[in-house]
Amino acid sequence: xxxxxxxxxxxxxxxxxxxxxxxxxxxxxxxxxxxxxxxxxxxxxxxxxxxxxxxxxxxxxxxxxxxxxxxxxxxxxxxxxxxxxxxxxxxxxxxxxxxxxxxxxxxxxxxxxxxxxxxxxxxxxxxxxxxxxxxxxxxxxxxxxxxxxxxxxxxxxxxxxxxxxxxxxxxxxxxxxxxxxxxxxxxxxxxxxxxxxxxxxxxxxxxxxxxxxxxxxxxxxxxxxxxxxxxxxxxxxxxxxxxxxxxxxxxxxxxxxxxxxxxxxxxxxxxxxxxxxxxxxxxxxxxxxxxxxxxxxxxxxxxxxxxxxxxxxxxxxxxxxxxxxxxxxxxxxxxxxxxxxxxxxxxxxxxxxxxxxxxxxxxxxxxxxxxxxxxxxxxxxxxxxxxxxxxxxxxxxxxxxxxxxxxxx
Amino acid sequence: xxxxxxxxxxxxxxxxxxxxxxxxxxxxxxxxxxxxxxxxxxxxxxxxxxxxxxxxxxxxxxxxxxxxxxxxxxxxxxxxxxxxxxxxxxxxxxxxxxxxxxxxxxxxxxxxxxxxxxxxxxxxxxxxxxxxxxxxxxxxxxxxxxxxxxxxxxxxxxxxxxxxxxxxxxxxxxxxxxxxxxxxxxxxxxxxxxxxxxxxxxxxxxxxxxxxxxxxxxxxxxxxxxxxxxxxxxxxxxxxxxxxxxxxxxxxxxxxxxxxxxxxxxxxxxxxxxxxxxxxxxxxxxxxxxxxxxxxxxxxxxxxxxxxxxxxxxxxxxxxxxxxxxxxxxxxxxxxxxxxxxxxxxxxxxxxxxxxxxxxxxxxxxxxxxxxxxxxxxxxxxxxxxxxxxxxxxxxxxxxxxxxxxxxx
Numbered sequence: 020x021x022x023x024x025x026x027x028x029x030x031x032x033x034x035x036x037x038x039x040x041x042x043x044x045x046x047x048x049x050x051x052x053x054x055x056x057x058x059x060x061x062x063x064x065x066x067x068x069x070x071x072x073x074x075x076x077x078x079x080x081x082x083x084x085x086x087x088x089x090x091x092x093x094x095x096x097x098x099x100x101x102x103x104x105x106x107x108x109x110x111x112x113x114x115x116x117x118x119x120x121x122x123x124x125x126x127x128x129x130x131x132x133x134x135x136x137x138x139x140x141x142x143x144x145x146x147x148x149x150x151x152x153x154x155x156x157x158x159x160x161x162x163x164x165x166x167x168x169x170x171x172x173x174x175x176x177x178x179x180x181x182x183x184x185x186x187x188x189x190x191x192x193x194x195x196x197x198x199x200x201x202x203x204x205x206x207x208x209x210x211x212x213x214x215x216x217x218x219x220x221x222x223x224x225x226x227x228x229x230x231x232x233x234x235x236x237x238x239x240x241x242x243x244x245x246x247x248x249x250x251x252x253x254x255x256x257x258x259x260x261x262x263x264x265x266x267x268x269x270x271x272x273x274x275x276x277x278x279x280x281x282x283x284x285x286x287x288x289x290x291x292x293x294x295x296x297x298x299x300x301x302x303x304x305x306x307x308x309x310x311x312x313x314x315x316x317x318x319x320x321x322x323x324x325x326x327x328x329x330x331x332x333x334x335x336x337x338x339x340x341x342x343x344x345x346x347x348x349x350x351x352x353x354x355x356x357x358x359x360x361x362x363x364x365x366x367x368x369x370x371x372x373x374x375x376x377x378x379x380x381x382x383x384x385x386x387x388x389x390x391x392x393x394x395x396x397x398x399x400x401x402x403x404x405x406x407x408x409x410x411x412x413x414x415x416x417x418x419x420x421x422x423x424x425x426x427x428x
Numbered sequence: 429x430x431x432x433x434x435x436x437x438x439x440x441x442x443x444x445x446x447x448x449x450x451x452x453x454x455x456x457x458x459x460x461x462x463x464x465x466x467x468x469x470x471x472x473x474x475x476x477x478x479x480x481x482x483x484x485x486x487x488x489x490x491x492x493x494x495x496x497x498x499x500x501x502x503x504x505x506x507x508x509x510x511x512x513x514x515x516x517x518x519x520x521x522x523x524x525x526x527x528x529x530x531x532x533x534x535x536x537x538x539x540x541x542x543x544x545x546x547x548x549x550x551x552x553x554x555x556x557x558x559x560x561x562x563x564x565x566x567x568x569x570x571x572x573x574x575x576x577x578x579x580x581x582x583x584x585x586x587x588x589x590x591x592x593x594x595x596x597x598x599x600x601x602x603x604x605x606x607x608x609x610x611x612x613x614x615x616x617x618x619x620x621x622x623x624x625x626x627x628x629x630x631x632x633x634x635x636x637x638x639x640x641x642x643x644x645x646x647x648x649x650x651x652x653x654x655x656x657x658x659x660x661x662x663x664x665x666x667x668x669x670x671x672x673x674x675x676x677x678x679x680x681x682x683x684x685x686x687x688x689x690x691x692x693x694x695x696x697x698x699x700x701x702x703x704x705x706x707x708x709x710x711x712x713x714x715x716x717x718x719x720x721x722x723x724x725x726x727x728x729x730x731x732x733x734x735x736x737x738x739x740x741x742x743x744x745x746x747x748x749x750x751x752x753x754x755x756x757x758x759x760x761x762x763x764x765x766x767x768x769x770x771x772x773x774x775x776x777x778x779x780x781x782x783x784x785x786x787x788x789x790x791x792x793x794x795x796x797x798x799x800x801x802x803x804x805x806x807x808x809x810x811x812x813x814x815x816x817x818x819x820x821x822x823x824x825x826x827x828x829x830x831x832x833x834x835x836x837x
Contacts, residue, residue: 055475066464267822
């Protein structure tokens with residue numbers, strides 16, 4: 020069987036079109052509730068006739084980190100994307116990793132295109148297109164975001180007039196439509212035979228806003244399901260996973276439960292330190308840059324053990340790892356993380372300081388991610404697993420094995 | 429509304445009979461797969477018309493620990509049951525906590541009986557009856573295990589001739605029948621109006637043996653569902669949760685992935701230490717006494733930091749907490765745990781030494797629990813949540829809130 024290689028793994032080229040969906044922020048409960056309410060009949064049929072299980076994402080459980088894992092098939096230690104932001108150790112500057120130059124290996128999207136596949140990579144957020152889409156268009160593929168679908172051009176995006184092919188105008192980025200559009204666009208390309216190797220990555224605007232039972236998200240999932248149905252009807256093998264889960268992070272009054280780590284540390288250990296919130300991105304309305312993992316950078320390394328112990332003693336902090344431990348246990352790249360990596364609990368977020376985070380952007384409480392309790396995510400595949408894949412699924416399968424799974428079923 | 433108090437919490441007395449089911453070892457995937465395969469129509473209807481979500485159990489994610497949490501409504505730090513075994517700091521002996529004298533607070537079963545409820549507590553394993561059933565029979569309730577249902581007598585178990593009431597002979601303890609029997613017995617008592625406040629706790633023999641897709645466990649879940657249907661049809665409000673999840677713990681060849689912590693430490697730090705496997709119980713066929721959490725006791729406390737660091741550096745070890753940290757972060761009782769508490773990963777178990785564990789009892793690989801990756805479990809309730817319960821469910825709800833939930837819906 021023809022195959023391609025990417026980052027040390029071999030992927031057979033499947034005989035029919037494939038579509039991998041990364042449903043941003045899709046904690047498994049969203050699927051269980053939507054299925055229970057009869058909103059996802061096509062996904063329910065996938066679970067019945069194929070496979071549904073739980074896979075482990077990469078930490079920090081953030082979007083860029085895990086999307087990079089998925090399109091490279093490897094952990095952050097290898098690809099280097101350990102958050103949206105990092106503190107450049109050479110310049111001392113906080114750097115947004117918004118271009119492919121920060122990634123330390125190629126993607127399986129370009130490898131599949133090199134092997135002759137008609138690759139399409141469609142995202143909701145423009146940032147993901149720029150970080151992960153490099154090289155695809157040059158190889159005849161298509162890459163665009165629903166956020167800027169109106170800017171898509173043949174020479175830069177591999178497609179002209181995308182909106183008329185899809186049959187819909189550009190959606191608003193702060194909406195469920197931005198995600199539905201991604202799947203509908205993929206379905207249109209598959210139906211028209213323009214693409215046969217699709218990666219469709221949505222945005223978690225809805226999941227940040229709504230829990231699994233909200234009527235709004237049930238309606239959203241019904242529309243997601245209809246688009247999945249179109250992909251299946253177009254002959255695609257479909258796999259759905261997530262970059263991270265999502266949890267409410269509020270006290271009983273509905274106010275965000277936040278530990279402002281930089282303020283707390285400066286009060287107790289002086290000013291020679293800096294906290295980076297690697298969830299920070301241009302889309303702050305989602306989460307106010309508050310997630311369940313931050314990096315602590317110290318000017319004086321001799322303070323490290325004392326600060327680690329102090330932090331771990333705080334209520335709501337669940338793990339504090341040194342840089343070396345985080346490389347080992349969280350599979351992170353040593354030069355892209357802090358001297359300490361700090362994780363918080365299921366209902367707690369960590370931030371920098373009260374001034375740094377604008378909580379007024381949050382309406383109806385905070386739902387967020389980034390920590391251990393958003394690490395486990397669903398994987399649903401429309402075909403049954405082979406015996407070899409079953410053995411793999413019985414171990415510690417990862418969300419970034421999704422292309423491996425779908426190419427082997 | 430009439431209510432009762434137990435361990436600082438108030439429980440309204442619900443107007444109709446209630447049945448709480450602790451489905452031992454029921455990782456959420458079991459339910460998702462069984463529902464997808466159409467094997468649990470009654471549970472699917474509960475999820476549709478009531479509520480299904482994820483709750484956090486207590487660590488160690490073991491049976492006695494979590495069953496004690498559920499019947500007391502409080503964490504192990506309060507009730508004191510932190511495993512099946514502990515090292516008595518006074519005697520230096522390893523003690524099996526197989527009697528109620530080890531528990532440090534009363535149960536809500538006796539409190540409900542005092543408030544006039546007809547309580548029935550039915551377990552699969554006899555050990556749970558002895559540890560948690562005290563005081564119920566004296567208050568007019570019924571307590572027996574399917575393992576020893578033939579020994580049930582009015583004066584000691586609150587019921588004579590239990591097998592004829594249930595209509596079935598005693599099941600084999602190493603079987604799915606031992607668990608089905610628990611639910612069918614509860615249904616029979618509810619149907620006959622003999623009990624209206626039921627706690628039904630099964631055994632995880634099947635879950636240790638089979639993953640979610642095995643035909644054997646799908647059949648098992650179909651029978652569980654039928655028994656749930658009987659409880660619902662008898663007018664019970666039903667809540668189903670689990671004591672812990674379950675994961676395969678094998679390498680790619682299907683052999684258990686074990687770290688023998690005592691051997692490893694003695695090689696490197698000398699003999700002045702002891703490892704306790706608190707999963708150890710008389711039912712070794714389930715797991716060979718291998719789980720994902722062990723306690724390390726040190727004769728020389730000055731070694732503690734070095735040993736903690738050494739252990740955390742081992743592949744497969746995910747967390748190492750000092751006694752004080754474990755009291756704080758895992759809500760454990762300081763005198764019932766080790767100097768260090770050691771947790772392992774999703775597919776890894778920790779043990780004492782190769783000699784101590786008989787792996788020949790394991791057929792078809794090891795599935796086990798005890799660690800962080802078996803901490804999150806399902807909660808399904810047959811009635812919708814009130815607004816106040818919804819807010820609670822949006823925080824960090826626990827499996828040991830199950831009686832609180834069911835008494836408030």
